Amino acid sequence: MTLLGFARGPALKVAIAVFCLGVVWRIAAFALLRIRLDLSKPRASVFKSMAGGLLTVGSRSWPHREFIGRTGAGEALGYSYHLGLFAVVLLFTPHILFLGSLFGFSWPGLPSSLITVISVLTLTLFIAVLFRRLTNPVMKMLSNFDDYFSWFVTMSVMVTGIAATAHIGAPYETLLAVHILSVDILLMWFPFGKLMHAFYIFPSRAINGALLARKGATS
C-alpha cells in the first residue's frame, strides 16, 4: 500500500471513527451529568429566554461597545483566521470534491488563485495568533499543551496543504499523502482538546444567553 493509499484509506477511516466516537463521548460525558432545574420565578417567558439565547449567539460574535477598545483587535485576529480556515477548507475545489465524495453532494468553490492568497493570509494570521499567545501575559498564563498542540496540528494541515498545492519539496503524491495524514491526526486529536469548541460555541452562547435572558440580566 502506498503512503497516499494508507493516508486516505485505513488511516482516514480510523481518524473519522475516533473523531465521531470521541466527539459523541465528549459531549455525552457532561450532557449526562445532573441538570439542575432553576426554581426561581423567571422574569422572562420561555419564548423570550430562547430569543435571548439566539440573540446572544449573534451578539457575542463581536465585542460589546463597552469592551471593543480593549478586545476588538484580538477578536478581529481570531475571527479572521477562522474565516480564512473556513474558506480554504470549504471552498477549495479539491476539498469540495473530497467532501462531496464523503457526503454525496458538492457546491461551487473559489478560484485557486484566490484560495492561495487566502491560505497565505490565514497562515500569516495563524503565526500571529501563536505569537500573541506566547507574548500576551494573560494568554501565556492560561495556555497549556492543548493550546499549543491544537495550534500545531491545525498549522500542519495548512502548511502541508499549501506545500501540496504549490508542489514544494517533494513529489505531489507524497505531499498529498502527508497533507491527508496531517488531517487524520487533526481528526484524531479533535475530541481530546480545544478544537471541540467548534461544536460548543453556538450552544454555549445560546444556553448561557437564554439563562441570562430568563432573569432579564444583561447578556
Add this chain to the structure above:
Amino acid sequence: MSDVSAAMPGANLAPGEARTPEARVAGAMSGFAKEIGALSAFRLESCIHCGICADACHFYIATEDPQYTPIWKVEPFKQAYKREASAFAPLVRLLGLKREVKADQLAQWQHLLFDSCNLCGRCSLICPMGIDVAALIEQARHAMFDAGLAPKELYEKAAHQRLSGQPEASTEPYRAQLLEIGSRFDVEMPLDKPEAEIMLCVPRTDIEHYPTAVAALARVMQHLGVSCTFRSDGLVAENYGYYAGGKEWQREISGRLIREAIACKAKILLVPECGHAYAALRWEAADLYGKPLPFRVLQVTEFLAEELQAGRLKLNAAGAGTTTFQDPCESARKGGVNQAPRALMKAMGIDLHEMKNHGGFSFCCGGGGGVLDIERAAPLRYRTMENKLREIDDTGAATFLTSCSDCRRTFDDAQAHFTWNKTPQSLLELVAANLTGETRRT
C-alpha cells in the same frame, strides 16, 4: 487545630474538624467535581483560553496582573473537573495530565476567588464562548468554603448570621434598633404583624450606618398605605453564606426569611437596597429551598416603579441637580433591575448623567462579593476603585445616587480614603423625601 491553620494560611475550620488540610481539600475538590452538574461542566469545557474575560474585570484592568483573569480564578476547579469527572478523566489520571489539587495551591486561590472578585459578573458579558464565568466563580467559592478556605471575616459573619440571624453581635438587637429608628425619625415601623401583604427586611448595613434609609423604607410604605411588616426573626436582608460560599449556610439564612414570609402570608418579599441580598433571595433561594417560593421577590425600586406605573406613587421634582447613578451589579447586571431605578429618577425629574459604563455594563463599586468585609483586600480594592471614581467624576454630576447599601458603604469608605468630594446617596431616600399626593391608609 493550630497546626492545621498554620499549614493553610487563612483557613477556617469548623469546630470538631479533624481532617488534615489535604484530606479536606481533596474532599472539597472531589465534591466539586461530583456535584458539578451538566451546565457548569459545559462552561468549563467551553473555555478556549483566549483570556478576553480579563478585559472586563476591573481587578485586571487596574493592575494588568494576569492572575486576576476571571477564568484563571477557577483553574484548580477546572483541573479537578478534568481529573475527576470529564469525558477522559480516567485517561487524565492514568497519564497524570492534570495534577491533583493540593491544599497549598488552593490556599493561594483564596486571594483570587475572594479578595479580588466581586462576583459582579462583568466577565460573563465579554466571553466569546458565552461562558457565565461569574457563575463558575460562585461555584468555586462553595468548594473553597468546603475546603475551609473562606476568608475569616466572611466565614465568621456567615456563622454568626446562621445561628443568630445577625452577621455580627450588636449592642442592642436589630429589632430594638429598628424600633428606635422609627421613634427617632417619627415613622411607624410595622413589626411582627401576624399577616401582611408585603414582608420587609433591611440590610444590617443600613441599620448600623444608614438608619435614614431604614426610615425611608418605612415612610414610603406608610405613604403607599400597603399592608406590610418587618419580622423579628427575619430582619436581615444580607446573606453572608452567599459571600462565604457556604451553600448550606446560605440555605439556612435565606430559609429564615422564607419561613417568616410564609408565616405572615406575604405575597411579596421586598428586598431593600442591597444588591447581593436580591441575588440570594430572587434567584438562588428557591433552588436552595427546593421548590418555587410562594411569593414574589421584588427589589424595592422594582416595587416602587410598579407603584409608579400603576399611579399609586406620585413624586415631586427632586431638584437634585445633575445626577449620576451607580447600578448595583447583582440587581442590575445579573438581576435585570435596570429600568426601575431610572423610571423613579425620571419621575422625580432628575437630570441623569450616565457614567461611561452604566446599566448592565457598569463597573462594580469594588466592595461587592464580600470584598468590602475582607480587611486585607482593602489596598487592592482601592486601586481598583480609582477607575470607577474617575467615571463618576467624569459625569460632572453634582449628586451621586445608588440603590445598594454595600455600594454606598464602599463609596463612603472611598470618600474617606481618597478625600473624594462625592457622597453617595440612596435612591430610596430620595424617593421618600419627594413623596407627594395623599398618604393612603389600608
